[in-house]
Amino acid sequence: MKRLGIGILSLLILFSGCVSDEENNQIIFDRDLQKIEDYLSENPIASVKELEDPATGIRILWQxxxxxxxxxxxxxxxxxxxxxxLLNNSVFDTSIESVARAKNIFNPNRTYEPLQFLFGTGDIIPGFEFAIFKMEEGDKATVIMPSLYGYGSFEQxxxxxxxxxIFELDLIQIKGVVEDEVLD
Incomplete structure (x- = not known):
């Protein structure tokens, strides 16, 4: 009986080694899309404009x-x-102090202020940057993204x-690049 158990375990290891990372990523992506669909059917988000990008699975709902x-x-x-x-509606981070206090995630050692970053440099997660790319200054939107466009297989x-x-975004300002003056 013990040999049968070892044999089955060996077969499972062998077959799991035959599944590529790409296939695993596709399984995770498909599962994420279903979770997002389930979330939206259980938690409708009022919006005046919507975008669903089929290639990424990212959804943006403008308020x-x-x-x-x-x-x-x-x-x-x-x-x-x-x-x-997260999809269970628990807040894991915010730039807004009142939200942090209300959701019991306030950190007195942190400064709560709008996030500032250089666009297009890869300093933030891809889904966040994708949503900002689709927005205009002054827009408010909710973006929902598969894990691949968040932190993927890493705990954060x-x-x-x-x-x-899920990110609720308020695009407050876009500061353009200042060009250097050409000296004559």
Whole structure:
């Protein structure tokens, strides 16, 4: 009986070795898409505009559209308030002190202020940057992304690996790149 158990275990290891990382990523991606679909059916988000990108599975639901016409380009400084949540609606991070206090994640050693980052440099997770790319200055939107466009297979703080993420974004300002004056 013990040999049978070892034989079955050996076969499982052999077959699991035949599944490529790409196939595993596809399974995780498909599972994430289903979780996102389930979340949205159980937690409808009011929106005035929506985008679902089939290639990435990222969904953006605008609560406010500014029509400012000011979109980010590479190396612009982005100023954005955000609330990051898991699909169980637990908040894991925010730039807003009142939200941090209300959700019992307040850290007195942290400064709560809008996040500022250079756009297009890869300093933030891909799904967050993708959403900012689709927004205009003054827009407010909720973005929901598969784990691949968040932290993927890595645990990050209170975020379990392979977790689809939700970000509520308020794109406060886009500061354009200042060009150097040409000296004559």
């Amino acid at each position: 406010e559209v500014s029509e400012s016409g000011k979109s980010p380009v590479a190396l612009d400084t982005i100023v954005v308030d955000y609330v990051g949540k 703080g209170g975020i379990p690996k392979n977790s689809p993420l």
